[in-house]
Amino acid sequence: MSDRAGGESRRATLSRRTALASAGAAVLAGCGVTREQKATAPNPRRVPVAPSTTTSLPGGPARYVASGPRTANGVALTFHGSGDVTLTQQLLTSAHQLSAPITVFGVGTWMQANPALADQILAGGHTLGNHTYTHPDLGSLDAAGVADEIQRCAQVLEGLEGTNGRWFRPSGIVVPTALILEQAGLAGYPVSVGYDVDPLDYQDPGSAAIIARVTSALRPGSIVSLHTGHAGTVEAFPALVQLIRSRRLEPVLVGDLVTR
Numbered sequence: 001m002s003d004r005a006g007g008e009s010r011r012a013t014l015s016r017r018t019a020l021a022s023a024g025a026a027v028l029a030g031c032g033v034t035r036e037q038k039a040t041a042p043n044p045r046r047v048p049v050a051p052s053t054t055t056s057l058p059g060g061p062a063r064y065v066a067s068g069p070r071t072a073n074g075v076a077l078t079f080h081g082s083g084d085v086t087l088t089q090q091l092l093t094s095a096h097q098l099s100a101p102i103t104v105f106g107v108g109t110w111m112q113a114n115p116a117l118a119d120q121i122l123a124g125g126h127t128l129g130n131h132t133y134t135h136p137d138l139g140s141l142d143a144a145g146v147a148d149e150i151q152r153c154a155q156v157l158e159g160l161e162g163t164n165g166r167w168f169r170p171s172g173i174v175v176p177t178a179l180i181l182e183q184a185g186l187a188g189y190p191v192s193v194g195y196d197v198d199p200l201d202y203q204d205p206g207s208a209a210i211i212a213r214v215t216s217a218l219r220p221g222s223i224v225s226l227h228t229g230h231a232g233t234v235e236a237f238p239a240l241v242q243l244i245r246s247r248r249l250e251p252v253l254v255g256d257l258v259t260r
Contacts, residue, residue, distance in 0.1 A: 062168065062184035064176055066194035068221035068257025075244045076223045076254045077237075078195060080131055080169070080202075081106035083229020085117055091234045092124055100241045100251040102126050104228065105169040105193070108133035108153035111160060118160045127253045129167035130154055130189065137172030138180055146183045154187055167254055169193045190260045195225035202227045207236035214240055220249060221257060 068074065081088070081104040095102050104121050106128055111118045121128050132138060133152035141149065150168065157165040168189035170176045176184070176192045184192050199205075199213035210232055214224060224240070226233050244251055 060185050060190075061178070061181040062176075062189050062192045064181065064192045064194055065223075065258050067196040067219075067223050070219060070221045072221040072257055073248070074221070074250050074252030074256055075218065076103055076257050077240065077244075077251050078103040078105065078169070078193065078223055078225060078254060080171075080225070080227045081121075081128075082110045082131075082135065083227070085114055087231060087234050088117060088228040089120070091228060091237060092120060092126075094234070094237050095126065096124055098238060098241045098251075100237075101253050102251070103129060103167065103193075103254040105129045105131035105167070106153075106157075106165075107131050107135045107171070108156040109135075111153075112156050115160055122161055127165075127167065127255060128157065128161065129165040129169060129193070129254070130157060131169050132171040135171040138170045139173040139177055143179055143183060146180055147187065150183055150187045150189070164188050166260065167191065167193050174198075191258060193223065193254055193258065195223040197222045197224040199224075199226070201230055201233045201236070204230060204232055207232045207239070210236040211239045211243070215243055218243065218247070220247075223254065223257065 068076065077100065079091070079102055091102075094100075101124075104126060106118065106121075108130075111128070118128055130150060130153045132149040133156070134149065136145075136149060138146055138149060149171075154164040157163065164187070166189075168184050168187075168191065170180050170184075170192060173180070174194060176194075181192055196219070197214055197217040199210045199217075201210045205213075210226075214236075218224070226237075241251055
C-alpha cells in the first residue's frame with residue numbers, strides 16, 4: 001500500500017491550498033514560521049517490509065500502535081511537524097540525499113500557514129499525517145474538544161492532499177485515552193501511531209545525545225519519535241539513517257510497518 005499522494009489529487013487541490021495559505025497568515029508567531037520553498041526532490045526509494053496484520057473496523061475506535069512487527073526489516077523515522085520551516089527544508093534535503101522516507105505528523109496551523117512546505121513533503125515521497133490542529137494536551141480535553149482538534153486538522157489535510165492524511169498521532173500525550181481513540185476512529189483514523197524510541201530531541205540535548213539514545217533503543221520495526229524545527233535533530237538525521245542501515249534495516253514510512 002502506498003502512502004504517496006497522487007499528483008492528480010494535489011493538482012485538484014491547488015485552489016484550496018491558496019485559500020489555506022491566506023488563512024494561515026493568522027497563525028501565532030510561536031510556530032517559528034519562516035519563508036516557504038517549492039519541492040524539487042524526486043521520491044526516495046521504498047523498501048517492502050512485513051506489516052502488521054491486525055486491522056480496525058471502519059468507524060470503530062482507533063487502535064494504538066507503538067511499533068511495527070519485530071520481524072520487519074524497516075524502521076519508521078517519524079516527526080512531529082511544527083516550528084522553523086527552514087530547518088524542516090534542510091531535513092527534507094537530507095532525506096532526499098539519503099533516499100530515506102519519513103513520516104511527518106503535521107500540526108494543522110503549521111501546515112495551514114505553509115502549504116508549499118506540505119506539498120514539498122508529499123512530493124518527496126514522504127507521508128503527511130494528523131497531529132491535531134493547535135497541538136494541545138489532548139488528554140485534558142473533553143470529547144467535543146478532542147473531536148474539534150482532530151477534525152480541523154483533517155480538514156487542513158483534505159485541502160492540501162485530498163485525503164485526511166490516513167495516519168493520526170495525538171498531541172501532548174504518548175498513550176492515547178479511550179476517548180481519544182474513539183474520536184480518532186470517528187474522524188476516519190483506524191490507527192493512533194505511537195512510538196517505541198524517544199530520544200527527547202525536543203529538549204535540544206544535542207545531536208550526539210540524540211544519536212546515542214536512538215542507538216540504545218532501536219530494534220527492527222521501531223517507530224522513532226523526532227521533531228522538525230530542532231537543529232540538533234536535523235544534524236543527527238544522517239547518522240540515524242546510517243545507524244539503521246548498519247543494522248541491515250531500512251528507513252521506511254509508517255504505512256510500510258503498520259496496516260490500517
